[in-house]
Amino acid sequence: MAKLLMKGNEAIAEAAIRAGCRCxxxxxxxxxxxxxxxxxxxxxxxxxxxxQAESEVSAINMVYGASGAGARVMTxxxxxxxxxxxxxxxxxxxxxxPCVIVNIxxxxxxxxxxxxxxxxxxxxxxxxxxGDYRLPVLAPSSxxxxxxxxxxxxxxADKYRTPVIVLGDGMIGQMMEPVELPDDGESARExxxxxxxxxxxxxxxxxxxxxSLYIDPSVxxxxxxxxxxxxxxxxxxxxSFASERVEDADLVIAAYGTMARIARSAIRMARAEGLKxxxxxxxxxxxxxxxxxxxxxxxxxxxxxxEMSAGQMVDDVRLAVAGRKPVHFYGRxxxxxxxxxxxxxxxxxxV
Amino acid sequence: xxxxxxxxxxxxxxILTYCPGCTHGIIxxxxxxxxxxxxAQSSTIGVAPVGCAVFAYNFFAVDMMQAAHGxxxxxxxxxxxxxxxxxxxxxxxDGDLASIGMAEIMHAAARxxxxxxxxxxxxxYGMTGGQMAPTTLVGQVTTTSPYGRKEELCGxxxxxxEIIAQMDGTAxxxxxxxxxxxxVMEAKxxxxxxxxxxRGGEGFAMVxxxxxxxxxxxxxxxxxxxxxxxDMIPYYPLGVYKDSSKGAA
Ligand SMILES: Cc1ncc(C[n+]2csc(CCOP(=O)(O)OP(=O)(O)O)c2C)c(N)n1
Ligand code: SF4
Numbered sequence: 191m192a193k194l195l196m197k198g199n200e201a202i203a204e205a206a207i208r209a210g211c212r213c214x215x216x217x218x219x220x221x222x223x224x225x226x227x228x229x230x231x232x233x234x235x236x237x238x239x240x241x242q243a244e245s246e247v248s249a250i251n252m253v254y255g256a257s258g259a260g261a262r263v264m265t266x267x268x269x270x271x272x273x274x275x276x277x278x279x280x281x282x283x284x285x286x287x288p289c290v291i292v293n294i295x296x297x298x299x300x301x302x303x304x305x306x307x308x309x310x311x312x313x314x315x316x317x318x319x320x321g322d323y324r325l326p327v328l329a330p331s332s333x334x335x336x337x338x339x340x341x342x343x344x345x346x347a348d349k350y351r352t353p354v355i356v357l358g359d360g361m362i363g364q365m366m367e368p369v370e371l372p373d374d375g376e377s378a379r380e381x382x383x384x385x386x387x388x389x390x391x392x393x394x395x396x397x398x399x400x401x402s403l404y405i406d407p408s409v410x411x412x413x414x415x416x417x418x419x420x421x422x423x424x425x426x427x428x429x430s431f432a433s434e435r436v437e438d439a440d441l442v443i444a445a446y447g448t449m450a451r452i453a454r455s456a457i458r459m460a461r462a463e464g465l466k467x468x469x470x471x472x473x474x475x476x477x478x479x480x481x482x483x484x485x486x487x488x489x490x491x492x493x494x495x496x497e498m499s500a501g502q503m504v505d506d507v508r509l510a511v512a513g514r515k516p517v518h519f520y521g522r523x524x525x526x527x528x529x530x531x532x533x534x535x536x537x538x539x540x541v
Numbered sequence: 542x543x544x545x546x547x548x549x550x551x552x553x554x555x556i557l558t559y560c561p562g563c564t565h566g567i568i569x570x571x572x573x574x575x576x577x578x579x580x581a582q583s584s585t586i587g588v589a590p591v592g593c594a595v596f597a598y599n600f601f602a603v604d605m606m607q608a609a610h611g612x613x614x615x616x617x618x619x620x621x622x623x624x625x626x627x628x629x630x631x632x633x634x635d636g637d638l639a640s641i642g643m644a645e646i647m648h649a650a651a652r653x654x655x656x657x658x659x660x661x662x663x664x665x666y667g668m669t670g671g672q673m674a675p676t677t678l679v680g681q682v683t684t685t686s687p688y689g690r691k692e693e694l695c696g697x698x699x700x701x702x703e704i705i706a707q708m709d710g711t712a713x714x715x716x717x718x719x720x721x722x723x724x725v726m727e728a729k730x731x732x733x734x735x736x737x738x739x740r741g742g743e744g745f746a747m748v749x750x751x752x753x754x755x756x757x758x759x760x761x762x763x764x765x766x767x768x769x770x771x772d773m774i775p776y777y778p779l780g781v782y783k784d785s786s787k788g789a790a
Contacts, residue, residue, distance in 0.1 A: 213619070213622060213623055215619065239622040239623070241618070241622060243615065243648075244644050244645070244647075244648040245644060247612065247615075247644075247645075248612070248615040248618075248644065248645055248648065249615075251608065251609060251612035251615035251616050251619065251645070252615050252616070252618050252619035252622070253619060254606070254608070254609075254612075254615075254616050254619060255588070255606065255608075255615065255616035255617060255618060255619020255620040255621075255622075255623070256619035256620065256622060256623040257619070258606045258616070258619075258620065259586065259619065259620045259623040259624050259627075260623070261623035263619070263623070277609055278609060278612070281608075281609050285607075388586050388604035388605065388606055388620070389586070389604065389624060389627070390583050390584045390585065390586065390603075390604055390624075390627055391582070391583055391602070391603055391604045392583045393583070397602065397603070397604055397605070398604040398605070399598045399604075399605050399606075399607075400605070400606035400607065401598055401605075401606070401607040402607065403595060403607055
């Protein structure tokens with residue numbers, strides 16, 4: 191396996207193809223354009239489908255159709271485009287259809303900016319559309335990890351029959367880093383058959399009906415309870431995080447994505463000055479890794495959450511710490527990125 | 542004894558949820574017969590809309606998907622692109638297709654998506670209780686046009702078959718009615734042709750079927766059938782608007 195220098199967006203697209211994704215439906219929006227562009231070039235080479243839809247609304251519903259027909263399928267977007275997809279995502283969750291949705295976050299609200307942001311944390315981790323549902327949300331902090339998590343997203347989607355979100359900030363999408371791409375065979379672990387898929391009814395098994403409508407409330411409640419059981423199973427089995435130097439830390443930083451890299455540099459400088467600082471980096475934003483935060487609350491004196499947002503993940507950190515220790519927050523919005531110096535000075539204020 | 546009549550294999554035994562006198566049921570039967578005639582029951586995937594036909598997945602004895610309001614052509618596109626050798630159809634009302642789903646239907650036609658759309662035009666929103674549709678006639682009273690549809694406020698009703706026939710990707714576009722047996726037979730031919738166009742890979746095919754909604758029109762079933770002939774057909778002329786095997790009509 192040779193190392194390749196790739197842009198995050200292109201690496202995500204190639205990783206999807208190597209995970210066996212053969213259908214992509216998208217719509218242009220910065221800063222994720224290299225994903226559909228790359229797919230438009232690569233899909234015909236591997237006998238797959240690339241289609242530029244007339245809107246994000248249409249793209250997500252094409253995903254619904256292809257997924258319901260049993261295909262490994264992906265779409266990608268950012269900001270306003272992801273908002274437009276929400277009705278469709280809710281249908282996908284309700285009908286239990288596997289797919290991967292990449293959100294390369296930009297500044298908001300509204301048309302906002304095209305600069306990197308982490309302002310869609312709430313939208314991604316709380317389901318985003320209408321109704322009671324959650325989706326696994328994977329947050330890479332390097333191009334290499336984006337490759338790994340894209341492949342994982344397809345596997346989780348098929349395993350649990352659920353849409354999965356890969357949530358990157360604009361920097362992950364745009365930066366170039368050396369990556370190792372898995373060989374096709376290595377990662378394409380698509381289930382051999384999807385008996386629930388609608389591919390034509392031969393009469394030998396019950397008809398496939400892809401649907402999220404349950405008009406009888408007691409039946410819909412049963413459906414919701416089944417979904418909740420699935421979500422509990424995902425929480426138990428799929429929570430993922432990385433912790434760095436937490437054991438002796440007085441201050442534990444919480445950060446994900448690009449923000450975690452900036453925080454890491456600040457921690458290194460703080461340590462050099464004798465300050466005991468560590469970090470917990472959630473890799474799955476949902477399910478949120480509450481456990482390591484609860485544990486750290488026994489030994490650490492305080493927490494500091496840093497985000498490219500006005501403070502969203504900090505809510506989950508506070509829920510996990512449950513008032514046992516103070517949880518501070520530092521963030522910037524609108525496409526402004528906190529610098530290492532900024533974070534370092536916040537660390538000094540907090541310890 | 543010779544068998545002279547059988548229920549379509551592509552219909553289930555479920556009891557239809559449509560109101561008495563509603564012509565959705567006749568249209569279901571014609572679609573099922575077309576699928577039977579093509580021998581395509583096992584290779585067909587249907588897409589149900591949001592509207593009174595939402596439960597179509599219970600009525601057609603083929604694999605089915607239920608789509609978000611207006612998005613059936615996008616869902617059908619996803620299916621067809623994933624499984625190009627299957628027959629894929631959408632069944633949509635006029636609110637679904639000509640209002641909220643206008644972008645999806647236009648672009649499916651523009652791409653020449655090889656799917657078949659059955660477009661049920663009853664000039665009203667049936668399921669939600671009789672609100673104005675983009676196809677509601679000028680002067681027609683609905684729950685959201687209590688003084689009659691006013692052209693100066695809402696424009697004129699949209700004639701979808703004429704619009705769809707203009708798209709280069711369209712192989713077949715026709716408007717039919719099911720208000721009497723002669724028209725039912727013509728509708729049957731059109732629907733069958735729309736499925737054949739798909740099988741032949743000719744392009745996008747749509748059949749607009751003028752349909753009744755006695756419940757929300759506030760009419761008896763008989764009055765409703767007459768109203769199709771006296772009020773709807775004059776504004777929505779029947780006919781084949783495009784047939785790629787014959788050139789434009
Ligand atoms: C996004 C969205 N908006 C609105 C609705 C509510 N709704 C359900 S059915 C319907 C109208 C359907 O009318 P039509 O397509 O004409 O079909 P009909 O019921 O007359 O057969 C509407 C607006 C919905 N389900 N989803
Ligand atoms: S409300 Fe109208 S369209 Fe719907 S089933 Fe009843 S008669 Fe038919």
